[in-house]
Amino acid sequence: MNKNDLPIAIIGAGPVGLSAAAHALDRGMTPIIFEAGEVAGANLYQWGHVRMFSPWRFNIDKKAGELLERAGWIAPLSDAYPTGHELLTQYLQPLAELEPIKSRLHTKSRVIAVSRAAHDVMKNRDRAAAPFLLRVRGPAGEHDVLARAVIDASGTYTTPNWMGAHGIPALGEEEFKAQIAYGIPNVLGDARQRYANRRVLVIGGGHSAFNALQDLVKLKSSAPRTQVYWAVRSATLDRIFGGGENDQLEERGKLGLVIRQLMEERRIEVFTNVNVDRVSTSNDGLLVHTGATTLPAVDEIVVATGFRPDLRLMAELRLELDPATESPVRLAPMIDPNVHSCGTVRPHGAAELAHPDEGVFVVGMKSYGRAPTFLMLTGYEQVRSVVAWIAGDREAAERVELELPETGVCSTQFDRTSVQKSCCN
Incomplete structure (x- = not known):
């Protein structure tokens, strides 16, 4: 053969x-x-x-x-x-x-x-x-x-990443998996009932998190008791927001600008320096712990950590x-x-x-x-x-046949003052 x-x-x-x-x-x-x-x-x-x-x-x-x-x-x-x-x-x-x-x-x-x-x-x-x-x-x-x-x-x-900061599930993450979703749930569609008028924490600093946050804020317009929380590992948000108008993919740049605006309008309550190590429950809901700090109680968690x-x-x-x-x-x-x-x-x-x-x-x-x-x-x-x-065909294999769009994001941009704890405090 x-x-x-x-x-x-x-x-x-x-x-x-x-x-x-x-x-x-x-x-x-x-x-x-x-x-x-x-x-x-x-x-x-x-x-x-x-x-x-x-x-x-x-x-x-x-x-x-x-x-x-x-x-x-x-x-x-x-x-x-x-x-x-x-x-x-x-x-x-x-x-x-x-x-x-x-x-x-x-x-x-x-x-x-x-x-x-x-x-x-x-x-x-x-x-x-x-x-x-x-x-x-x-x-x-x-x-x-x-x-x-x-x-x-x-x-x-x-195979999504865990919410736990150590690369493994946070303590309690698997125990409370019924209240945890990974990726970008369709909160305006078939998952609407699950998230409407609920307290929702989104964990993650990428475009998946942006999409989930954007949809949750839209949901709040028709389900006004919905509360949107956002937790990121970073101490600063500027790099997370991306290249904005400098991004050659216009819609990618816009998404970061939209989330920044929603945060500034206090429609999203954000927490920085969050390294999740434990999830527990109380009479008031799920609690996410990061070191000695505990975030506000929530009903649902969306993990968008890649x-x-x-x-x-x-x-x-x-x-x-x-x-x-x-x-x-x-x-x-x-x-x-x-x-x-x-x-x-x-x-x-x-x-x-x-x-x-x-x-x-x-x-x-x-x-x-x-x-x-x-x-x-x-x-x-x-x-x-x-x-x-x-x-x-080694010649074709080695040939480059496209140019990729620039993100407009480089490390020299990220020197603004960090947003500490909640922007609503």
Whole structure:
């Protein structure tokens, strides 16, 4: 058996995964796509109500768009800003329904492990010649699939970070999980009853937190007893608010300005220097403790503290990961928020995403590990380069084919006076 006659296995049928499939098809290779959910883009349903801060032109992959247009698809207006649901229904689902992709897409099929055939992580002999083996759990049970290469585009949305400041659950976090949500709940839609006229604490300092806060304030206009609290780890808020008018993604910059205004209007009560170590309950509600300080009692908590990759399925592969970001080591210096003060990341591809086990690539949001600032366009450039590398086209793999928008956020901006404790005190 010639390993190169095997398909390219793609884990995840989200936008980046299906983009990888489109590029593979364009180069005459055979993709096989595994999606754990019931449909392509299953994770998008969880944040379908959220409007993206990048316009359509940044959310449609070039090769995928060409494939769709040949089937009569009409692209949305390039400067409009889609919601997650619109991205799903107007782009991803039509792409998944195209016969070249549909015939190779396996839904309800979760990849639970990836290895080299007849090799565990310790074995050296003939390792590079061995195909990859994927253990897949599907409707008919578990089975193994061989592949020439593996592209993991499964994302991180199902593995959110804990609210606890230590990287593990805060004491009591799992005990009171019925009153804790992760990500961006649809508080203006199917989750309205849960949050209306309730005291809600949002924990986190990124765009997910911004969206949750913005929606909760909107909810308050029709449910006036709703109280909105916001807790962040930082001592200062200026960096959190982002680049504002300097951000080349206009809607991303606006979102930070909106939250700043809502805070200044005292429609959000904010607490800084919050490192959550414990959650408890009282007769008045849930209490969040940070050191010797206890925040006001609340009814619900929304944890928007980012995400982390689930790397367990690749435990038998030789990966080279940065210990802090859990991203590929050559990508890490470009995205690590500890050393990378600007949210802008230069385009990158196969060279930065490579691992000692050649032919396995983690792409999309999962490639960023625990680091923020991922843009869909970044994932599309990643898979263009990765698929070129798999095809043996090293020149195309090394070529950069896009420019990413600047965030307008750099460390020299953040010298304003910190907002201490609650802005309403």
